Amino acid sequence: MTTLRCAACGTTAPAHFLACPRCRALFHAEELSALSQEADSLEARGDVLGALDRLRAMEPLLPATSTQTTQLRARLAALEPRAAGQKAAPSKVPRWLAGLGAAGVAVWKFAAPLLALLSKTKLLFVGLLKLPTLLSFFVSAALWSDGLSGLGLAVLVLLSIYVHEVGHTWAFRKYGIAVSAPMFVPGLGAFVRGASYPKSPAAAGDVALSGPWWGGVAGLVVLAAGLGTREAWLCGAAVLVAEVNLFNLLPVWQLDGARATKCLSPTQVLVVGGVGLLAGALAGSPMALLSGAGLVVRRWVAPPEGPGDRRTFVFLLALVLGLSALRFGAHLALGASPAGTGTLAGG
């Protein structure tokens, strides 16, 4: 086994030690100060994502309980909100288009946002091309299609869960955090794993809630398709998509609701919980009722300690209301469709 020798006092320690057990000198001091200096100069040049990347690389080199770690986390938290606002430099008009004069510039003004949208859509396919994601997706679909009516329904709901995970991926990347491809856990759902988690409440709430937000938009698309084609099973799928995303707002385990709750004040948790109970009762949504009840309980059982992030609060409130409305609308459409509710076994 390799050992480390402290440059300050000569004490030896196992290779996984981060600080000298005797004098507390840091074993990776040189690497740490190099990373810190790089972060400083990148930040000075306005490259917030680059600076965040260097600072995050410092975290595993510092003892978890050291004051340096506390300072590092505070610095990350201060820098993260600026990463979200950092826009890519406006793309220059390509030379061959600029040669066409005003017309060329006008064409580029129209095309540039489309290209940006395309690169965002490209994100939707990152995981679908990865073998483990694909395999776990089909195992989930095969297991699930047994209990519910039809493979189409299972595949559609799983696709919406996939979009939910891409929402998290998009948010992680916004803060410069590397993230794994989505993986499906048969019977449970799916997950993505970030290399680290944001330290500031605003960014942490953003990453947690971007999943249900993208998932809700996917549900809206499914409902629109159901209304357009008058297919009852599509409206039934939209009901399920809304419920799945409302379930994710439960403030327990590693669910999105738990991560978001940590960013709120106790009063904010109580307000969202109350709104969830009301919206769930009005929309007839079991999962909105469950999440609402869970949040009300969290107000008193292990409540968050922070002052509460306003943006996360508004985001969560909008999700509870929006997903409940989607659930309500989809159920209404299901009842009104010619085939009636018969298509969806068990409702």
Ligand SMILES: [Zn+2]
């Ligand atoms: Zn020492």
Ligand SMILES: [Zn+2]
């Ligand atoms: Zn999620």
